[in-house]
Amino acid sequence: MKRIMIYMAVLLMGMSVSNGEAAAQEADEARIYTIVVDRFLNGNSGNDINVTDDEDAPLPFGGDFEGIQNNLDYIQGMGFDTLMLSPVFDRADDDYLGYDVESYGEIEAAFGGAEAFQNLIDAAHERDMEVVVDMPVTSTEGYATLANPVLNDLQQSYYDMIDAEFIDLNNADNQARYQQMAQTFVDEYDVDGLSMTVVQDGIDAGTFMPEGVTTYGIIPDASLSAEGFSHMSDPSMTDALAESFSTTDREIPAHPTDGTLLLADHWFTDRFTKHAVEENMFPGTRISQLTAYLYAYPGPIAFQYGTEVALNGDDIPHVHRQMDLWTDQEVVDYIESLHGVISQHPNMFEGEMDILKNEGGHYVQRYRTSDVDFILNLNDTSVTENVEIPIESQDEGKMLSGLLIGDLLRSGDMEGDAFLAVLDREEAELYAVIEERGFNNGYIYAGLIIFGGFGIFIWLVARKRRPGQE
Known part of the structure; x- marks a missing residue:
């Protein structure tokens, strides 16, 4: 009986908005799923290099492009139309995150190499999804280096392990060389966008990023300023979202109106789940509330892989745990449902x-x-x-x-x-x-038939019973 009542409620609810009230246009706000390539899923063990199963070791786990491609249904089902990948360039064999770059001209073999990378991009494009790649600023031969990078604690911990130096992006020669490298990369693989985790104050992306692609500046520290990116994150907003939605009864920051990239965590921050756990709150509910706020924003959002299954962590490498597709299905279902509703009404973002x-x-x-x-x-x-x-x-x-x-x-x-x-x-x-409209008579008649038929069924069963029968 309870299931029938729920079913009837859904039927009656369905009449409330007709198909004609959903705009035919598509929203152009980016819904970005950020992925640490090595930490997603291992689709081809044949390209594993220096892989470990020790979750406490800052070494590769074997995630690759094929593992991502095999799960595009999962990612797109939650409403994400853009993949933001950690660096994909040839890197040191003991580096899992991708910023210990050895060559900007090669795609990392352990991820599947150039062919697998192109296959992933082509598969995404067939689904009308875009691919954004995070560009390192790790110095290789020929670049003048930066004297004083601005790093938060997680970045410092990671870069100390790989002993990296950084490209000075305010140097004119560096800008020209970097821009040419990035343009060649974009043109060769038909990449849709580039992001950058900023480590230098006062840079202008227009001087070193290629033309014709969307660019995202990830600002991890409030002391940094940058310009020239299509969209930038705001570290104070990132902190405010993590703080607000980690528990209840806290002021929620207003949606920006300037195209700010919204995110509650990234791969050089604590996991959002950590904040909820510290507040002794159920992470699933916290994540669902955060997602409702993000999806209702008429601008780009970034959602880190594994947030939907409450991955946790606050240090290197535990902020980048192995993806697990088989937990917290309830949260995934909620995100899919939320996306389903909002995608039917993209016109809600067209005005003020x-x-x-x-x-x-x-x-x-x-x-x-x-x-x-x-x-x-x-x-x-x-x-x-x-x-x-x-x-x-x-x-x-x-x-x-x-x-x-x-x-x-x-x-x-x-x-x-x-x-x-x-x-x-x-x-x-x-x-x-x-x-304003009344109840749909068709649904009412259907309800009467269902409930009436069920009542007749119960009455017939009762009549068949004889006195004294058990």
């Missing part, structure tokens, strides 16, 4: 955003479009929250239809000139503001 409430972990935001407005209700508090959503002139005769949970707010659910929305703790709902 207004914050209706942002108080102690309760974040409510209206998305204004030329067709259907949307309202994000993100309750990241420890209690059930009410919020009055003002009814504007264009809302007259309309209702709020919940697309994630299925909450329906009709004209009878008003408090004065506002809809009264009630949301349980640690939940998120996305409403579409649509024309």
